[in-house]
Amino acid sequence: MDAIVFGASGFIGRHLVAELLARGQRVAAAVREDTLTAWLDARGVETGGLSVVTADITRPLAALPAARDVYNTAGRYAFGLTRQDARAANVSGALHVLEWAATLPELRRLVHVSGYRVSGASGPPDYAALGAYEASKIEGDLAVRARAAELGVPLTIANPSAVIGPGQYIGPATLVRDLWNGRLPALPGGPDTFVPVVEAGYFARFLAEVPAGPAGEHYWVLDDATPPLPELIGLIAAHLGVRAPRRSIPAGLLRRLPRAVTGADPETLSFLSAERYPTASAHAFAARVGLKPPPVEDVVRAWADGLVGTRFGAxxxxxxxxxxxxxxGSRTWLAGERHRPAYVLLHGLPMNADLWAPPAAHLDGPILAPDLPGLGRSAPAASTDAWMEGLMGPVRTRPVLVAHSLAGGPALRFAAAHPERVGGLVLIAPAFLQGPAARITRSSLAVGKLRRMSATQLAGTLGVPDGPAVASAAADLHRPGVARRVIAALRTAFAEREHSRALLERVGVPVQIVTGAADPLTTTPGHPVTEIAGAGHYPQLTHPIEVAQAVPRPARR
Structure with a gap:
């Protein structure tokens, strides 16, 4: 094989395997459990040169395919480990890989992935002070360097900072999660705290070039342009449309406070430092091989989008x-095609754009599905009608507007004002043509009830099966302000019922109304009505194919 990658199912390992395969290399992926193949297939990576082999680095290695280059990206990256568990992977495991590599007759390089805070330590680590994870990584780094020198193994050590990208949910991701959920009242550390990042794809490309470079190097691979932690969190907060904390708590004080008060794992506090790192050799090597890291601000924003899009890995x-x-003016969550959609899908309460995932798979064109302003993942806007204008501004097609329940009002007003920009209007369970809303949304305790609801409870209240769309909506309702804005939007829509009914009679675009048989209209409209047997107020979740079939195709230019 050209290369063997230990820990190939891990976050760094799988990006490295994808990069090596893209370069046409024959790669052996050494894993304990094969989750790698599905990950590569989902990303369209050609796997003709891949061999997946089972290996447990906590035991001496044997019966593995020989390779020219050996990469060790394996290890335990977690806090709260026992000393025994941490050493098994990060010390003994690293030595097992090295000793196996020493037996290869045509070995060009062993590339060992260490860490930016641990490499270069001069003495044995203090497990009690540092915690099992960081101490084991320091011990492993020292042991690998010493043993490689004894055995004459050509070694290069790569010391990355926090490697971020799609699928990374630990380390700094926990700060972003708390920021998103309104549980980050203050920032840890001070104004100069430096928690550097490096983009996963760039790091994989860097590693792929290392074996052809000089041996004996120790590269600190991180983006020196990463802003200090307060600015980094401010950048992410502005992108997500949430408020950044204004206060900070020094790391020294955090170390003295009980974990029950701070919510911070003590092992993470050593990473709250203003130190800078010797990156000159890594930058020089990257320049020689033609590598340049992408702009850190773009990387961080895309990473934050991925975190929210996957509910932080959930x-x-x-x-x-x-x-x-x-x-x-609203930081709005958009899914799909922003410029040339065939359909623009607007959700009702208390849902978000994920409501449209089931029927979207059965529509014959690209979709644009936003979270309405102030709802789901989107920040509030000064005016819903102005928001609709902003949403449709970049659209270069005449899409069909498909609006569910409460969203029928804004969609109707836009279609009436701009009939030349809309290919048709589909109103699904339009609230202004139906009876009063459910009792829970009209009670004085509605906000509190919505905020406390689990996904199962919300599904029972809405009369739909528990599933991903309901779980997504429930997660949003738990965030500060969202449940309150749901109730406010309901009241606004109720006040506009008569105006919407009158506007429906004179709108100048084709209108199709879709309703569930168990959720009848109380007002007879002057437009065609499709009734879906067995459906209630959310036919997208219970009868997605029937909903897609009821939506007319957009006009073709």
Whole structure:
């Protein structure tokens, strides 16, 4: 084989395997459990040169395919480990890989992935002070260097900082999760705290070049342009449309406070440092091989989009591509095609754009599905109508507007104002043509009830099966302000019922109304009505194929 990658199912390992395969190399992926193949297939990576082999680095290695280059990206990256568990992977495991590599007759290079905070230590680590993870990584780094010198193994050590990209949910991701959920009242550390990042794809490309370079190097691979932690969190907060904390707590004080008060794992506090790192050799090597890291601000924003899109690893994204965009002053969550959609899908309460994932798979063209302003993942806007104008501004097609429940009002007003820009209007369970809303949304305790609801409870209240779309909506309702804005939007829509009914009679675009047989209209409209047998107020979740079939195809230019 050209290369063997230990820890190939891990975050760094799988990006490295994808990069090596893209370069036409024959790669052996050494894993304990094969989750790699599905990951590569989902990303369209050609796997003709891949061999997956089973290996447990915590035991001496044997019966593995020989390779020219050996990469060790394996290890335990977690906090709260026991000393025994941490050493088994990060010390003994690293030595097992090295000793196996020493037996290869045509070995060109062993590339060992260490860490930017641990490499270069001069003495044995203090497990009690540092914690098992960091101490084991320091011990492993020292042991690998010493043993490689004894055995004459050509070694290069790569010391990355926090490697970020799609699928990375630990380390700095926990800060972003707390920021997103309104549970980050203060920042840890001080104004100069430096938590550097490096993009996963760039690091994989760097590693792929290392074996052809000089041996004996120790590269600190991180983006020196990473802003200090307060600025980094401010950048992410602005992108997500949430408020960044204004206060900070020094790391020294955090170390003295109980974990029950701070919510911070003590092992993470050593990473809160203003130190800088010797990156000159890594930058020089990258320049020689023609590598340049992508702009760190773009990397961080894309990473934050991925974190929110997957609910920080809790679920796969419902619709892609996705991310935050500015729409009429609102940081708005958009999924799908922003410029040339065939359908624009607007959700009702208390849902978000993920409601449309089931029927979207059965529509015959690209879709654009936003979270409405102030709802789901989107920040509030000064005016829903101005937001609709901003949403449709970049659209270069005449899409069919498909609006569910409460969203029928804004969609109707836009279609009436701009009939030349809309190919048709589909109103699914339009609230202004139905009876009063459910009791829970009209009670004085509605906000509190919504915020406390689990996904199962929300599904029972809405009369739909528990599933990804309901879980996504429930997660949003738990965030500060969202449940309150749901109730406010309901009241606004109720106040506009008569105006919407009158506007429906004179709108100048074709209108199709879709309703569930168990969720009848109380007002007879002057437009065609499709009734779906067995459906209630959310036919997208219970009868997605029937909903897609009821939506007319967009006009073709």
């Amino acid at each position: 679920a796969p994204p419902a619709l892609s591509p996705h991310g935050f965009h500015d729409v009429a």
